[in-house]
Amino acid sequence: MGSAGKSTIIRHYFILHLKYLCATNSNYKYCNEDWSEKKDEIEGDDEIWKNKIRENIINAFDIFIKQVYKNGDKFENEELQVFAKSLEHLYANKSEIPSVEMSDLFREHLINLLNDPSFKKALALKNKIQIDEPERKPFDGLAYFLNETKLKEVFYTSYIPSEEDKIYSRLPTIEVHRYYFMLNKTKIEIYDAGGQASERVRLLSYLSRWNTGQNSSSNNRSFILFVVSLSDYNVKHPEYPDKTLLDESAAFMDALLNSEHTRHCGVLIFFNKKDRFFEKITDELCRDDVDYIKDGLSPAELRDYKLNGKFKKDKMFDAVELKFFKLLEEKHKNKSSYSRNTCAVDPKIMETFHDVIKNEILLENISGILP
Numbered sequence: 001m002g003s004a005g006k007s008t009i010i011r012h013y014f015i016l017h018l019k020y021l022c023a024t025n026s027n028y029k030y031c032n033e034d035w036s037e038k039k040d041e042i043e044g045d046d047e048i049w050k051n052k053i054r055e056n057i058i059n060a061f062d063i064f065i066k067q068v069y070k071n072g073d074k075f076e077n078e079e080l081q082v083f084a085k086s087l088e089h090l091y092a093n094k095s096e097i098p099s100v101e102m103s104d105l106f107r108e109h110l111i112n113l114l115n116d117p118s119f120k121k122a123l124a125l126k127n128k129i130q131i132d133e134p135e136r137k138p139f140d141g142l143a144y145f146l147n148e149t150k151l152k153e154v155f156y157t158s159y160i161p162s163e164e165d166k167i168y169s170r171l172p173t174i175e176v177h178r179y180y181f182m183l184n185k186t187k188i189e190i191y192d193a194g195g196q197a198s199e200r201v202r203l204l205s206y207l208s209r210w211n212t213g214q215n216s217s218s219n220n221r222s223f224i225l226f227v228v229s230l231s232d233y234n235v236k237h238p239e240y241p242d243k244t245l246l247d248e249s250a251a252f253m254d255a256l257l258n259s260e261h262t263r264h265c266g267v268l269i270f271f272n273k274k275d276r277f278f279e280k281i282t283d284e285l286c287r288d289d290v291d292y293i294k295d296g297l298s299p300a301e302l303r304d305y306k307l308n309g310k311f312k313k314d315k316m317f318d319a320v321e322l323k324f325f326k327l328l329e330e331k332h333k334n335k336s337s338y339s340r341n342t343c344a345v346d347p348k349i350m351e352t353f354h355d356v357i358k359n360e361i362l363l364e365n366i367s368g369i370l371p
């Protein structure tokens with residue numbers, strides 16, 4: 001699904017981890033499409049990121065401004081009221097963001113808005129917020145940017161995003177991004193596909209063009225790394241009110257694995273955004289949302305959580321993950337599958353991803369290939 005964290009995982013791995021490995025260990029080679037060694041910068045479009053990060057933040061502010069109105073509240077003074085309106089206008093006309101003058105006054109207003117009591121009240125609803133536009137919600141890296149220092153930095157004219165800033169921001173993937181590297185003599189290609197609804201419809205047709213088959217004359221192996229956002233467990237489906245985006249994610253995984261083009265692929269599931277999931281289940285406002293995952297909890301566990309907010313972390317993870325494992329167990333039993341709970345914004349994701357590639361995919365599944 002869009003925003004599950006696929007590109008964040010890839011960015012963390014390729015940009016931060018692999019770059020280091022390639023520089024320090026000759027067994028690793030970062031490559032171009034034709035397997036020649038890639039010497040230039042892995043990705044360097046700072047201008048695109050700068051504008052996207054600003055847009056992400058203005059999008060989030062716009063969502064919370066609308067929540068202030070929904071709450072029936074007003075901003076502290078007329079000046080903020082006018083500024084809020086101008087931010088709404090800016091979000092509605094996103095293409096103007098790159099040309100907005102990043103003045104001291106603009107930054108000051110942003111900070112004043114952040115500190116406004118009505119805005120703070122709206123922010124406190126961040127785990128529940130959902131406006132009536134499908135797939136529009138505050139991005140999950142928002143907390144990283146919501147402080148005076150970071151906001152001022154991002155909205156300075158000369159701002160250049162750091163790698164960390166990029167990790168926390170959202171740049172939806174359009175079509176497919178490809179990455180190539182070699183570990184010893186084994187060639188590894190990673191395709192990162194977009195997960196928004198408009199992109200998902202195209203994925204099955206892409207698959208038909210990729211070499212995901214297994215034939216006896218080659219040692220090729222293909223895997224699907226399916227990234228699930230745990231944070232979607234309480235995000236209502238735009239069309240089916242008794243379902244969530246997590247249910248849609250499980251249904252999509254099923255459709256993907258039913259495709260003849262994935263018949264020979266192993267499947268690896270990252271249950272991502274475990275930090276956001278934990279924040280939500282400990283938020284009293286989200287207590288009733290446990291009903292979306294109640295099939296995975298015993299009546300006593302459900303009661304204890306609803307009445308007292310008490311829960312065992314592992315049980316909650318299991319309850320969400322059950323939706324996926326049940327499908328694997330019932331319909332895709334012959335698939336080799338692995339799963340991990342992850343937090344893609346945590347640098348430790350690099351080791352998780354790396355271990356998975358190296359130990360599980362490479363060593364267990366193509367052990368004959370490695371020198």
Ligand SMILES: Nc1nc2c(ncn2[C@@H]2O[C@H](COP(=O)(O)OP(=O)(O)OP(=O)(O)O)[C@@H](O)[C@H]2O)c(=O)[nH]1
Nearest residue numbers: 003004005006007008141168169173195273343344
């Ligand atoms: N808090 C938190 N934020 C995360 C985590 N993983 C990703 N994010 C944030 O979620 C947002 C979306 O991440 P992306 O990596 O762009 O999602 P994607 O799956 O590639 O989305 P599409 O390309 O649209 O399919 C970014 O703002 C990330 O910083 C996580 O584990 N925890």
Ligand SMILES: [Mg+2]
Nearest residue numbers: 006007172173
């Ligand atoms: Mg992406």
